[in-house]
Amino acid sequence: MNAILQYTAQGLAAGSFYALAALGLAIIFGALGVVNFAHGAMYMLGAVTAAVLLDAFGLGFWPALIVVPVLMFVFGVMLERLLVHHLMRLDPLYNFLLTFGLTLLFVDLVKRRYGVSGLPYQRPEILSGQLELGGVRLPVYQLFVFVFSVVVCLVVWLLLTRTRVGMIVRASTERPELTQALGVNVGRWVTPVFGFGIALAGLAGVLAAPFRAITADMGSNFVIILFAVVVIGGLGSILGAVVAGFLVGLVEAFGQAYAPAFAQIVIFILMALVILTRPSGLFGREEAAR
Amino acid sequence: MSIAPTKPDESTGPQLPAAPALGRRSPLRWALLGVGLLLALALPWFIYPPVALDIAAWALFAIALDILLGYTGLLSFGHAAFWGGSAYVTGLVALNAGVPFPLAVLAGALFAMLIAVPIGYLSVRRSGIYFAMVTLAFAQMLYFVANQWRSVTGGENGLQSIPRSFFGAELVETESFYFYYVALPIVLAGMWVAWRIVHSPFGRVLVAIRDNPARVRALGYDVEKYKVMAFVMSAGLAGVAGGIFAVSHGFASLQELYWTTSGKVVLITVLGGIGTLWGGVVGAALVVLLEDWLASSGFEGLGIVTGTVFVVVVLAFRKGIWGTLRAVAGGRFSRRS
Numbered sequence: 101m102n103a104i105l106q107y108t109a110q111g112l113a114a115g116s117f118y119a120l121a122a123l124g125l126a127i128i129f130g131a132l133g134v135v136n137f138a139h140g141a142m143y144m145l146g147a148v149t150a151a152v153l154l155d156a157f158g159l160g161f162w163p164a165l166i167v168v169p170v171l172m173f174v175f176g177v178m179l180e181r182l183l184v185h186h187l188m189r190l191d192p193l194y195n196f197l198l199t200f201g202l203t204l205l206f207v208d209l210v211k212r213r214y215g216v217s218g219l220p221y222q223r224p225e226i227l228s229g230q231l232e233l234g235g236v237r238l239p240v241y242q243l244f245v246f247v248f249s250v251v252v253c254l255v256v257w258l259l260l261t262r263t264r265v266g267m268i269v270r271a272s273t274e275r276p277e278l279t280q281a282l283g284v285n286v287g288r289w290v291t292p293v294f295g296f297g298i299a300l301a302g303l304a305g306v307l308a309a310p311f312r313a314i315t316a317d318m319g320s321n322f323v324i325i326l327f328a329v330v331v332i333g334g335l336g337s338i339l340g341a342v343v344a345g346f347l348v349g350l351v352e353a354f355g356q357a358y359a360p361a362f363a364q365i366v367i368f369i370l371m372a373l374v375i376l377t378r379p380s381g382l383f384g385r386e387e388a389a390r
Numbered sequence: 391m392s393i394a395p396t397k398p399d400e401s402t403g404p405q406l407p408a409a410p411a412l413g414r415r416s417p418l419r420w421a422l423l424g425v426g427l428l429l430a431l432a433l434p435w436f437i438y439p440p441v442a443l444d445i446a447a448w449a450l451f452a453i454a455l456d457i458l459l460g461y462t463g464l465l466s467f468g469h470a471a472f473w474g475g476s477a478y479v480t481g482l483v484a485l486n487a488g489v490p491f492p493l494a495v496l497a498g499a500l501f502a503m504l505i506a507v508p509i510g511y512l513s514v515r516r517s518g519i520y521f522a523m524v525t526l527a528f529a530q531m532l533y534f535v536a537n538q539w540r541s542v543t544g545g546e547n548g549l550q551s552i553p554r555s556f557f558g559a560e561l562v563e564t565e566s567f568y569f570y571y572v573a574l575p576i577v578l579a580g581m582w583v584a585w586r587i588v589h590s591p592f593g594r595v596l597v598a599i600r601d602n603p604a605r606v607r608a609l610g611y612d613v614e615k616y617k618v619m620a621f622v623m624s625a626g627l628a629g630v631a632g633g634i635f636a637v638s639h640g641f642a643s644l645q646e647l648y649w650t651t652s653g654k655v656v657l658i659t660v661l662g663g664i665g666t667l668w669g670g671v672v673g674a675a676l677v678v679l680l681e682d683w684l685a686s687s688g689f690e691g692l693g694i695v696t697g698t699v700f701v702v703v704v705l706a707f708r709k710g711i712w713g714t715l716r717a718v719a720g721g722r723f724s725r726r727s
Contacts, residue, residue, distance in 0.1 A: 135519045186705060192519050193465050194704055197660065200653055201700025208693030324530045324649060327523040335520065361538045368531035372512055375524065379515050 105236045107353045113242035113311070115349020116249035117143070117304045119342045121322070122329045123253060124300030126341035129330070130273040131293040133192050134184060137199035139301050140323025141206040146172055146305020147314045148210055151219040161224045161310065168306045169299040176298025180291045188290075203323070211316040218313035227310070245307050252303065253342050260338065269293055325352075325364075328371045334384020344382060418719075426671065430574060437679075439566040440638055445678045446577040447635040452658040452670030453584045454627035459656075460665030461588050462620045463600030464514075467522040467652050468529030469628050471509065472502035474647030475532060476629030477636035481549040482542070484637060491554050492576060495633035502629025503622050505532070510621030514614050517603075526649060533647040548643035552636055566638070573634050580630045585667060587623055596620050628655075657696060661703050663710030672711050 125139050136142075149168050153159040159167060179202070187194045227244050230237040260266035271279040272286040280286050305319075312318060329348050333340025348367055355363035374381060433442040451473055458464045476498030484494040513524045536543045543549065554569055556562045562572050587593050598606045599613055607613050636642040645651065654677065662673025677696070684692055703710070709717060 135523065183701065183705065190708075193522065194708065196465075196467075196519055196522060197656065198701055198704045200656075201697045201704065203697070204650070204653070204693035204700065205697030208691040208697065212691040212694065320649075321530075324527060328527045331520070331523060331527065364534045365531055365538075368527055368534075371524075371527055375512050375515055 102236050103357070105233075106238060107357045108350065109238045109242045109246070111350035111353030112246040112346060113349070114352055115346035116245045117308050117322070117345075118326060118329050118349050119253060119345030120249050120304040120307070121301045122326055122333065122341035122345045123256060123338060124297035124304075125326060125330055126333075126335070126338050127256075127300070128294055128297035129335055130338070131269060132184070132188065132195075132290055134188075134195040134199075134294075135192065135327075135335075136297070137196055137323065138179075138202045138206065139199075139297075139326060140319030140321075141203045142172060142176075142298050142301035142319070143305040143308070143322055144210065144316065144319035145175075145206060146302030147221075147309040147312070147318060148214065148219065148305075148316075149302070150306045150309045151221050151314050154221065155219075161222075161227075161306075164306050164309075165303070169303045172302030173295040173299040175302075176295035177291055179298070180294040184294065185291070203319075207316050207320065214316065216315060216317075218315050221309045221314055223310035241311060245311065248307065249304075252300075256300075257338070265289075321364075325367060328367050330381075331371050332374045332381060334381025337381065337383035340381055340383030422668070426668075427578075430578070431571075434567050434570045438682075439570045441678065441682050443566070443570050443573055443638045444635065444682075445675050446574060447631045447638065448655070448658055448678055449671040449674035450577045450580045450584075450634075451628050451631040451655050452662060452674055453581055453667050454624045454631065455655050455659050456664065456667060456670055457584060457587060457596075457620055457624045457627070459659055461593060461600060462596045462617060464517065464617065464621070465522045465656070466513075466525045466621070466624070467649070467656065468509070468513075468525030468527070469625070469655055470647050470649060470651035471525075471529035471532045472506060472625040472628040473632030473635070473651060473655070474536070474642070474644075475505055476502040476632040477642040477646045478536060478543055478549060480633035480636050481552040481642040484552050484555065485549065488553075488555060490556050491573075491637045492556075494555075495576065495630060495637065498633035498636070499626045499629035502632070503626040506622045506625030507618070510618040510625070514617040514621065526652065529647065529652055530649060533644065533649075536647050537644055543644075546644065548641055549636075550641050552640045552642065554637055554640070569638065573638065576630065577634060580627050581667070584627055587620075588667065592616075592619075654696070657700050657703075659710075660708075661699065661710055663713030663716070666710070666712040666716060669710050669712035676711075 121139055121143050124142075125136060128134055128136050146168050149171060150161070150164040153164055153167065154161075183198060183202075184195055187198060223241060227241045229240055231240045231243060258266075260270055268279070268284055269289050271282075272284065272289055276286050308314075308318070325348065329344045330341055332348065333342075333344030348370070351366055351370060352363055355366045359366070378384075430446065433445070451469070454472075455466060455469050458466050476495075478498075479501040480491075480494045480498030483489065483497045484491055487494070509525065509528045513521055513528065516524055537545060539545075554563045556569075556572060559568075559572075561568045563569075588596075595606065595611055595616055599611075599616055603613050606616075632646060636646070658673035658677050659670055660673075661676065662669025662671065680695065680699075681692060684695060689695075707714070
């Protein structure tokens with residue numbers, strides 16, 4: 101019982117990174133039809149930026165949770181305007197390839213600048229240590245990551261469903277022509293939405309900074325797992341991305357505990373099963389599954 | 391800035407050039423083939439023979455990928471599974487069975503086709519961007535398997551000192567210069583098979599699937615079956631290339647299975663020109679020579695260069711080198727072919 105709770109906390113913490121980043125991936129896909137291969141690189145850049153800001157300006161973890169996503173938003177907007185935008189009218193595969201090229205570029209730039217060994221990052225005092233819950237000791241940081249990411253996912257969900265801007269974005273995503281016909285400038289929202297998705301990946305990176313080794317390659321496997329997450333959840337579905345993110349985190353944690361050799365393989369087997377039984381993903385719509 | 395596609399179509403695949411006119415009797419084509427063969431034969435006199443064989447192997451790999459990308463309209467981002475899977479099996483067979491290396495390569499290619507059946511069967515259920523992601527994920531699964539199964543694959547160390555047994559011909563087994571001339575015919579045979587596939591009635595169906603899957607289905611073809619068959623054939627040729635690569639270098643490493651290898655072959659194909667078999671050859675020569683030059687000049691951060699090349703090609707040069715050449719030449723020679 102004790103162990104199961106610990107693995108659950110571990111899995112939910114790992115799942116938090118997947119859920120936040122997959123949410124960004126799903127939002128970008130929804131609004132632009134683009135699968136952003138560079139999402140893992142953006143997660144890595146978020147963590148590296150947090151480490152560099154701490155080192156250079158003494159900017160701590162709490163302000164970094166705000167500052168880094170803002171910086172990543174600006175970076176995302178620049179990427180969209182300068183590069184992604186020019187391929188929007190073509191087959192989405194071209195943007196997939198473009199962002200793949202960007203991944204190689206960013207990873208090796210960071211590697212060249214900061215080397216291959218990890219950058220140090222101090223966990224804030226209040227989040228280190230363990231919390232005793234009914235006789236089980238759980239790391240505070242894991243619980244914090246889980247709660248924080250659930251709150252962020254909820255806020256994004258409310259933004260999309262309860263605000264005027266969110267409704268416009270969703271309408272532009274699902275029925276672009278009709279929305280345009282109703283007098284909404286659909287194209288205007290594409291750039292900020294891309295930036296927003298990148299900011300979410302960056303936020304996941306900041307959260308991972310005190311928890312994982314900060315290296316240029318930290319996003320390289322992450323992004324592949326992320327693809328498995330959105331295939332499992334359903335590429336068009338925002339809820340699916342979040343739920344599948346936590347699910348994959350749990351599968352990974354329990355896999356590592358009980359069958360360490362198969363921990364990562366299990367995720368792909370899960371993906372294969374989903375493709376076999378529900379090709380559009382657990383929460384996907386049929387039209388997105390074309 | 392960007393080059394307008396030759397024939398914009400609304401199909402789901404990338405905007406590809408129209409299928410080339412056959413023109414088998416065109417003198418230009420024969421001349422090209424002759425020049426290409428001469429270059430291939432002369433190559434190890436000018437550059438380090440293992441690098442020359444790298445070019446040949448990557449060219450075959452890119453051509454194998456292009457059967458899917460250029461002629462079937464499917465972007466596989468997981469072809470490292472077949473190149474690397476075959477590299478390992480070729481290495482294991484060569485190490486343990488002591489057979490001549492072509493047989494080991496054949497075993498590797500058969501293994502690649504074998505694993506391509508389930509991967510293809512699952513992946514063709516989706517098309518477009520989904521297909522790319524699913525193939526990528528399955529290839530990564532194989533990477534994790536190879537990483538974990540240390541007793542067989544050697545884990546991080548990979549397989550080392552793979553022998554080049556060849557009927558006791560000592561010069562071939564020790565000198566990479568002579569080995570090149572024994573391995574080259576196998577690579578060329580693979581390219582010929584690719585050419586035959588693409589120009590066969592089967593290949594015509596693939597092109598039709600690329601351009602209009604719904605209509606091909608309406609005509610009574612089993613689109614999914616054709617896609618899986620193309621996938622398996624492509625995997626087999628990629629396996630031949632990967633096996634040759636492993637024997638040539640004497641090792642098989644995890645790098646061969648990693649997604650950057652899948653990405654590299656996509657880069658070679660796109661740089662050379664999608665839907666042009668010659669493009670794979672040109673792209674492979676450029677990328678392999680560039681990497682070799684960067685490595686020998688001590689530049690660290692290969693990805694900075696290849697990543698930038700990728701971005702520039704995708705943004706401004708989507709037809710690739712061969713595609714552009716053909717478009718330019720097409721205006722002049724199209725009447726004759």
